[in-house]
Amino acid sequence: MIPQYTRSVPLRSRRFGVLLLLHLTIASVPLGIAKDAPKADAEELKKVLSGVDKLWSSKKSEADMTMTVKTSHYERALKLTLWAEGDTQALVKINAPAKEKGTMTLRLGRDIYNFLPKIDRTVKVSAAMRSSSWMGSHFSNDDLVGSCHLAKDYDATLVEASKHGKTTLWTVDLVPKSGTNLTWSKLRLVVEKERTIPISQTYYNERGSKTRTVTFSDVKELGGRQAPTKISVTPADLPGEHTDLVYVSLRHDIKLDPDFFNVDNLKSH
Amino acid sequence: MNLGVFAWKSLRRSPIRTAFKAISIGAITAIMLVWGCLNAGLGNLLEATATSFEIGEFQLHAPGYLSNPDIYATLDHAEKWQAALLQDGFLSAPRLYGSALGAASSLSAGVQVRGLDLEREAQVTRIERFIDSGSWLTSTKPNGVVIGKLLARHLHLQPGQEMVLLAQAADGSLANTVFLVVGILKSVNSEIDNRAVYIQEAAFREFFLIEKGIHELAISRVDQNQPFSTAELRLRQLVIKPDLGNELKSWRQLKPLLAKILDLLAVSANFIFIFIYLALGGLILNMTFMSIYDRRREFGTMQALGMGPGQMVLLILAEAGWKSLLSAAIATAIGLPLAFYLARTGLDLSLMVDHLSVSGINLEPIIYPQITLLNIIKPIAFMMLSQLLFAIFPGVEVAVMVPVEALSPH
Structure with a gap:
């Protein structure tokens, strides 16, 4: 997930880390409109959601970012570089702290690999470990591979519309379509309608309980697009804890070797 | 007549x-x-x-550890507890637990790493006698691991081969080390067979970056003829302090079905x-x-x-x-x-x-x-x-x- 975020702003690979979260939140498509809810044209709602979806899309991208993690037991800061190609390939490299410098996470389709320079090994992450934390953050390995297209995979319902000056904020509920294999039972997205910029995204588990909230802030021009440059994840059951991911730079449509996302070439990056 | x-x-x-x-x-x-x-x-x-192979007769944990085995929920002053218990006729062995990813070649599996004090563990359980192939942990091989039977089969591991452990350390960093498989256990129970990776306490602390505290104190009676209920009562008086909130469980409470x-x-x-x-x-x-x-x-x-x-x-x-x-x-x-x-x-x-x-x-x-x-x-x-x-x-x-x-x- 994190990698994805890095990539995009116009980030194309939605899946890595925050990107994924964002994408999940954002990307759903279509729309039923709730009774007693503000009226919205289905096409208009779809257009907004697709706009959010495209916010981090790009064919090939490279991003530098920082990640800070605060828990009740530790605080840590990491500098990362993320490369992404399409929706299925992404690579995150840790540049700092020195102890973990050179550690990489590669996502190939639904597989995740970690390259560990300290022991010079590449380890495939088993399905059993998908729900565990990624690099001590509030992102899980599952977040890295949970690819979905919100527009295709979710049914959207406009719940609320409110006017703040010239800005219209839409609250949209996103429920996975039947047949999709998605982790969350519902997402609630708050989005700025005019610029299709997400404000927050709340995740609900199968029991309908809130599990975490992702907020998007510091909208700036990044990689030629206006997009949030700071993404914060706050788990619902761990008050005071959060992970912040901040874009430092983003470059789109870069050139990458055909073998760049090859598990055998990780050592050379 | x-x-x-x-x-x-x-x-x-x-x-x-x-x-x-x-x-x-x-x-x-x-x-x-x-x-x-x-x-x-x-x-x-x-x-x-x-x-004898896993639980011991009693176990002492920090409050809430059993319901939520958090790596940070440790019992402090383990040495002090052990000395006090010995004085009252109980042997005890400290243990540490952590989740990790175990990998060998292109295979990997979620594992539970169990850090043991070899000398004290031998006083409380007999897990070291339950080796199927290879040998038990020894202080001469500090990076040795003994793993469960089904885990070894899943990862295609034999004694003498290397196993990578990957986990989140206590400071949030990515812990990763290559260990040497020195032994494979016989079948004990499904949890040990599928997930257990035994390492020495010092190796555990170095890997997970836990300086002090333990997760579990396994306890057994020195005098096995002492009535179990009498021993349990004495033990509760000894270790249960309202201000600490420690949890003492007998094996009957830990394995109620058994x-x-x-x-x-x-x-x-x-x-x-x-x-x-x-x-x-x-x-x-x-x-x-x-x-x-x-x-x-x-x-x-x-x-x-x-x-x-x-x-x-x-x-x-x-x-x-x-x-x-x-x-x-x-x-x-x-x-x-x-x-x-x-x-x-x-x-x-x-x-x-x-x-x-x-x-x-x-x-x-x-x-x-x-x-x-x-x-x-x-x-x-x-x-x-x-x-x-x-x-x-x-x-x-x-x-x-x-x-x-x-x-x-x-």
């Missing part, structure tokens, strides 16, 4: 019939004696497997004794009645010579008493040597079953009988009691005989 002597002389007059009865009942009792010892042995095996199975084994053994001896009672009743009808002239003569109804009942009971003593002697002569033989060799069930698994605990399919005074006396006492009880009714039948009718040839 003394009724007891009279009864003994009566039995001697039909030695074959008496011997047949005593041997048949004695043989059944011998079987029950051996079965009772084996049943107790199975219970012992279950309890020993649960406590505890219930053991209770059920003990209770069911008594029921089986009762059912078997009720069935045996029918046989006794039948044999006694046959004997009475064969001897009705003899009983009629005794009554005609002045023996009262009470004396007749006592005579029959005395005869039953003698027969039960003979049966007891035969049961002991057959059952005890057989039980002692099985105690030496064990009853090997491997021809019938590949392995025994009870409540998720895998057992070696060899059962050793538990020979105790109670296990010997119980089936014999049940037999003697049933012989006497089932002689009362025939005794009453004899007591109410009318001498004239009894002596009549018709």
Whole structure:
């Protein structure tokens, strides 16, 4: 997930880390409109959601970012570089702290690999470990591979519309379509309608309980697009804890070797 | 004449019939004696497997650790606890637990890393004796690991091969180290078989970056003859402090299903004794009645010579008493040597079953009988009691005989 975020702003690979979260939140498509809810044209709602979806899309991208993690037991800061190609390939490299410098996470389709320079090994992450934390953050390995297209995979319902000056904020509920294999039972997205910029995204588990909230802030021009440059994840059951991911730079449509996302070439990056 | 002597002389007059009865009942009792010892042995095996290979007799944890095994939920001052426990007659072994990804070549699996103090662990459990291949951990190989049987199979690992462990350390960083597989355990239970990776305490602390504290203190009695309930009470007084909120659990609380199975084994053994001896009672009743009808002239003569109804009942009971003593002697002569033989060799069930698994605990399919005074006396006492009880009714039948009718040839 994190990698994805890095990539995009116009980030194309939605899946890595925050990107994924964002994408999940954002990307759903279509729309039923709730009774007693503000009226919205289905096409208009779809257009907004697709706009959010495209916010981090790009064919090939490279991003530098920082990640800070605060828990009740530790605080840590990491500098990362993320490369992404399409929706299925992404690579995150840790540049700092020195102890973990050179550690990489590669996502190939639904597989995740970690390259560990300290022991010079590449380890495939088993399905059993998908729900565990990624690099001590509030992102899980599952977040890295949970690819979905919100527009295709979710049914959207406009719940609320409110006017703040010239800005219209839409609250949209996103429920996975039947047949999709998605982790969350519902997402609630708050989005700025005019610029299709997400404000927050709340995740609900199968029991309908809130599990975490992702907020998007510091909208700036990044990689030629206006997009949030700071993404914060706050788990619902761990008050005071959060992970912040901040874009430092983003470059789109870069050139990458055909073998760049090859598990055998990780050592050379 | 003394009724007891009279009864003994009566039995001697039909030695074959008496011997047949005593041997048949004695043989059944011998079987029950051996079965009772084996049943107790199975219970012992279950309890020993649960406590000796994993749990210990008691466990002490930080508040909430059992319901939410958080790597940060540690017990502090472990050394102090261990010293205090030893003074009060308890051995203890500190343990540390952490989740990790275990990998070898292109395979990986979620594992539970268990950090042990080798010296202290050997005082509380016998896990080191449960090695299937390779050897147990030694201080000479600080990066050695011993893993569960199914985990080894899943990762295609053999002793002498390398295993990578990958985990989140206590400071949030990515812990990763190459360990050497030195041993693979026999099948213990599904959790250990599939997920356990044993390493030394120092290696665990270095890997997970935990400087102090432990997750679990496994405890057992120094004096195994001390009653379990007394030990538990003393232990609670010692370690449960309101200000600390520590949680002490006995193995029965940690493995409630197993505890219930053991209770059920003990209770069911008594029921089986009762059912078997009720069935045996029918046989006794039948044999006694046959004997009475064969001897009705003899009983009629005794009554005609002045023996009262009470004396007749006592005579029959005395005869039953003698027969039960003979049966007891035969049961002991057959059952005890057989039980002692099985105690030496064990009853090997491997021809019938590949392995025994009870409540998720895998057992070696060899059962050793538990020979105790109670296990010997119980089936014999049940037999003697049933012989006497089932002689009362025939005794009453004899007591109410009318001498004239009894002596009549018709």
